[in-house]
Amino acid sequence: MEQPQRKQNPLETEPIGRLIRRYSIPTALTLMVNYLYNIVDQIFVGQGVGVTGMAATNVAFPLTIVTIALALMIGDGCAANMSLCLGRRQQEEADRTASHTVTLLVAAGVFLAVAGSLFARQIVLLFGATETAFQASLDYTRIIVWGLPFLLFSSALTAIIRADGNPKYTMKCMILGAVINTVLDSVFIFGLHMGVVGAAIATVIGQVAAGGLCLVYLRRLQSVRIRRAWLRPTAALTGRIFKLGIPSFLTQIMTAAVQVTMNNLMTRYGAQTAYGGDVALSVYGMVMKVYQIAHAMFVGVSSATQPINGYNFGAKRYDRVRATYRMAATIALVVSVGWFAVYQLFPRAIGTLFVSGDPVYLDACQHIFRVYMLAFFLYGIHMATSSFFQGIGRPVQALAIPLVRQAVVLIPLALLLSQAFGFNGALLAAPIADVVSFLLSLALVLREFRRWKKQGWLS
Numbered sequence: 001m002e003q004p005q006r007k008q009n010p011l012e013t014e015p016i017g018r019l020i021r022r023y024s025i026p027t028a029l030t031l032m033v034n035y036l037y038n039i040v041d042q043i044f045v046g047q048g049v050g051v052t053g054m055a056a057t058n059v060a061f062p063l064t065i066v067t068i069a070l071a072l073m074i075g076d077g078c079a080a081n082m083s084l085c086l087g088r089r090q091q092e093e094a095d096r097t098a099s100h101t102v103t104l105l106v107a108a109g110v111f112l113a114v115a116g117s118l119f120a121r122q123i124v125l126l127f128g129a130t131e132t133a134f135q136a137s138l139d140y141t142r143i144i145v146w147g148l149p150f151l152l153f154s155s156a157l158t159a160i161i162r163a164d165g166n167p168k169y170t171m172k173c174m175i176l177g178a179v180i181n182t183v184l185d186s187v188f189i190f191g192l193h194m195g196v197v198g199a200a201i202a203t204v205i206g207q208v209a210a211g212g213l214c215l216v217y218l219r220r221l222q223s224v225r226i227r228r229a230w231l232r233p234t235a236a237l238t239g240r241i242f243k244l245g246i247p248s249f250l251t252q253i254m255t256a257a258v259q260v261t262m263n264n265l266m267t268r269y270g271a272q273t274a275y276g277g278d279v280a281l282s283v284y285g286m287v288m289k290v291y292q293i294a295h296a297m298f299v300g301v302s303s304a305t306q307p308i309n310g311y312n313f314g315a316k317r318y319d320r321v322r323a324t325y326r327m328a329a330t331i332a333l334v335v336s337v338g339w340f341a342v343y344q345l346f347p348r349a350i351g352t353l354f355v356s357g358d359p360v361y362l363d364a365c366q367h368i369f370r371v372y373m374l375a376f377f378l379y380g381i382h383m384a385t386s387s388f389f390q391g392i393g394r395p396v397q398a399l400a401i402p403l404v405r406q407a408v409v410l411i412p413l414a415l416l417l418s419q420a421f422g423f424n425g426a427l428l429a430a431p432i433a434d435v436v437s438f439l440l441s442l443a444l445v446l447r448e449f450r451r452w453k454k455q456g457w458l459s
Contacts, residue, residue: 056136347369
């Protein structure tokens with residue numbers, strides 16, 4: 001009797017460019033909207049409260065990065081393992097992975113809210129609050145910690161829903177949350193004059209709406225099923241999820257560590273410049289939030305390639321994996337050059353969106369943007385390469401790239417160069433780290449493809 005033909009997955013058959021476009025655009029927009037919460041807060045607080053209010057929201061921003069780090073470790077790890085399992089036709093293992101992830105997300109969300117509430121004072125001091133911005137930073141932080149579980153859910157489930165083949169759903173959820181946040185920001189800050197407290201409440205309400213809608217989607221998953229019997233996590237499967245997700249986690253954690261380090265350096269060495277500590281801290285935080293919009297584009301492209309690479313690597317379609325990486329790297333390079341031009345040509349115009357009519361603030365915007373983003377035209381390659389290794393189940397190589405950039409080069413250099421050259425020394429650490437991570441990425445990926453050729457995997 002003739003066997004029925006197996007239905008082919010679009011990840012294995014559709015043109016790569018079409019797949020990247022289908023997955024990357026909704027993912028990038030979802031992340032942009034996610035980061036928009038903080039940018040909208042910054043704009044409204046800057047216009048309604050001033051530089052001190054901006055400094056307060058900047059101090060709390062690393063909490064958002066840490067939350068997204070946990071979300072990406074769980075969500076990207078789950079999505080990568082799901083894609084590999086589905087490519088190998090291991091349906092039950094894919095179902096177990098998705099079920100495990102639900103429990104891990106709930107546990108992480110509760111931990112974030114409780115720990116953030118108990119240690120809010122210590123957090124704002126650690127994250128570089130100045131004396132004038134301390135109380136506002138504390139008020140803001142004590143409120144936003146209760147929205148962190150929902151931010152965690154929406155950020156993690158983005159990867160899972162994308163791997164399920166419906167990336168547009170999370171985009172719609174996040175847009176709804178951002179609209180709610182924007183409307184309430186204007187009401188609470190300008191209508192009710194609630195300052196940073198109003199901004200925090202608006203953020204939490206928007207995050208609850210977006211995260212809740214993402215949780216609802218779990219009942220609609222198509223490629224996997226959530227089963228009650230598999231909600232209890234096991235050490236082996238949890239380890240596999242974390243192993244594949246740890247590069248995403250450390251990339252974000254290192255970003256938070258960079259911001260905490262730079263916050264403190266801006267406060268200390270900015271006070272020795274004509275800008276002053278509060279302005280330097282405020283502007284650096286604004287720069288990092290605007291940077292997150294560019295970062296979202298890179299994550300969109302990188303994350304779009306993960307299910308493509310994971311499925312095709314599991315299905316032994318190695319030529320298709322290599323072609324996917326080449327296209328992703330090309331897109332990332334083009335995006336990097338575009339944003340580099342924006343940062344170098346329009347820093348004052350960007351700064352005016354947040355605070356207008358303050359020449360010292362705008363001078364600081366121009367200086368910090370141009371120095372800190374001096375090598376940004378190379379930035380996207382290291383993210384595309386790290387995601388490539390993560391998608392094919394090579395966590396060591398995926399981890400090495402962000403770890404070297406942030407922990408080995410950027411943070412130590414910022415500390416050393418600031419002692420030698422003050423404010424400018426701290427800023428110059430970033431472009432040096434971008435060049436080093438670019439060269440490391442090229443070396444690792446070329447070595448990987450040479451190994452594939454020796455094993456006869458590539459035609």
